[in-house]
Amino acid sequence: MVTVYSRPQCHLCEEAVGVLAGLQAELGFELRQLDITADEALHRAYFERVPVVLLDGDELCEYFVDEAVLRERLESRR
Template sequence: MESQSPRITLIGKPGCHLCDDARAVVARVAAELGVGWTELDITRDESLAEQYWEQIPVTLVDGRRHDYWRVDEARLRAALR
């Protein structure tokens, strides 16, 4: 994860294979475009769990929901430009 202010937030949980796939896409795109990202674990935040439990992984771009279940790499790149 980058140390700069994150533009991408990945919301997921441990043991989630879709989250693992999403993490790989987010990390790759963030590194290539030089943007920061962070990851939040719904098992550690009750309000996130209530909001996103059935949609994880969820990606936010600049604080707004962008994708859920799967991360479309082309769409993520376009949103960050």
Template sequence: MSTEPRITLYSRPGCHLCDDARAVIERVCAEVGESYAEVSIDDDPALRERFGEEIPVTFVDGRQHDFWRVDERRLRAALARD
């Protein structure tokens, strides 16, 4: 398992799309041996301003990957790239 998470999920409490995205990310991470970090945009005004209504937003290896929904196939493909 990687020491640094390759995936970052920007979310907010009470967001049903965030719950769906988290479930996909957790499933994929468990299967491929990766980790992820979750950051609440409500804890940072700059993140709230940046992502606002686009949550959940996922980043892979520091680059924006998806917003609103996480496509499991695309996530797997992104993680397969080194």
């Protein structure tokens, strides 16, 4: 599962979700978006770092989606 930590009014978050949605359509993985403002602990931990992309709970990238790294990791799981 790919999870993206994001928050409202974050243009980098919107861009990351767009990239992830394109990869999801191509590679068929589960994508979950979590709004860090809904959870105080996540908000404190990630406010300055969003978007943060995790694959099966492991952080892969922050601020920008590294599409090549994510694609490689997803394809290696098949």
